[in-house]
Amino acid sequence: MYALRDVLGRGKGLVAIENIPKGTRILSEKPIITMPEDQGEDEWLKSHISQQVDSLTEHLRKSFLSMHNLYPYQNLAEQALGIVKTNGLPVEANGIGGAVFLEACRINHAGDNNAQKNWNQSIKRHTVHALRDISKGDEITIYYLGRDSSREIRQRKLQDKFGFLCSCRLCSLPTEQSQENDRRLERVDQLDDLIGYDGMRLKFSLQTLRYVDERIRLYNEQGPGDSGLPRAYLDAAQITIAHGDLARGRIFAERAVEGWRTAHGSDSKARFTSTKPRSMSTVNGP
Numbered sequence: 001m002y003a004l005r006d007v008l009g010r011g012k013g014l015v016a017i018e019n020i021p022k023g024t025r026i027l028s029e030k031p032i033i034t035m036p037e038d039q040g041e042d043e044w045l046k047s048h049i050s051q052q053v054d055s056l057t058e059h060l061r062k063s064f065l066s067m068h069n070l071y072p073y074q075n076l077a078e079q080a081l082g083i084v085k086t087n088g089l090p091v092e093a094n095g096i097g098g099a100v101f102l103e104a105c106r107i108n109h110a111g112d113n114n115a116q117k118n119w120n121q122s123i124k125r126h127t128v129h130a131l132r133d134i135s136k137g138d139e140i141t142i143y144y145l146g147r148d149s150s151r152e153i154r155q156r157k158l159q160d161k162f163g164f165l166c167s168c169r170l171c172s173l174p175t176e177q178s179q180e181n182d183r184r185l186e187r188v189d190q191l192d193d194l195i196g197y198d199g200m201r202l203k204f205s206l207q208t209l210r211y212v213d214e215r216i217r218l219y220n221e222q223g224p225g226d227s228g229l230p231r232a233y234l235d236a237a238q239i240t241i242a243h244g245d246l247a248r249g250r251i252f253a254e255r256a257v258e259g260w261r262t263a264h265g266s267d268s269k270a271r272f273t274s275t276k277p278r279s280m281s282t283v284n285g286p
Helices: 042-055 058-065 076-087 151-162 175-200 206-222 229-242 246-264
Strands: 002-007 011-016 025-029 033-036 089-093 096-100 115-120 125-130
Touching (some): 033 076, 042 058, 042 076, 058 076, 076 096, 206 229, 229 246
Antiparallel strands (some): 002 011, 033 096, 089 096
């Protein structure tokens, strides 16, 4: 389905060697190195990681030590720690805070990523799913950062944390188009705050529903398969149902579930999460 190949200007990356349909589980991988949730001092962490590296097979150890490392080192323990700090992905389950995966950690970042990473606690594996159809020859990409933000902020965070500047399609847009995209992302963030504020006040009006409709429209304008859509559809489902529009609410709910399964897989027991509380206890008029 994919192969590790040289990618111009991006080092190594995973490239599709066949057409990958939307929703396909591209990989499902167990960690080779894990880090505890409470990591403690570097000296303890170096010892903890070194023990795991020593227990790897020669092939796995060689593959691990060939991974990108942003940190200077003078010995094997420091090298291993640097590799983990550079490549570790979040796990947050059963006392594990992060882990290194030989294949998943090779996937490069893009602002308009075509795949979604996720720790699937049900199968205790890191999974990656196609957010949209990926053509043969296309690089498989994920999003390294948290919430979407402007190009300037994205580039600064990527430079500070990962040591590179992104040159993906989204980050390479002409100035005018890039500014338009930034304004769209800023408005999405404003709408999220407005919807969350109404939730804290237990007040969902028709205006709140308009906010949700606008947010869905803006996400769709970002491009197919935006990872924020399932959350937006779920909010829309809750609010339209609270307003008595069960038919429309069901459509939104089905789209939310479809988007969630596309990004995480049908066997994932993870739930929709939100940084802002929602409540359907009380609904008010406009």
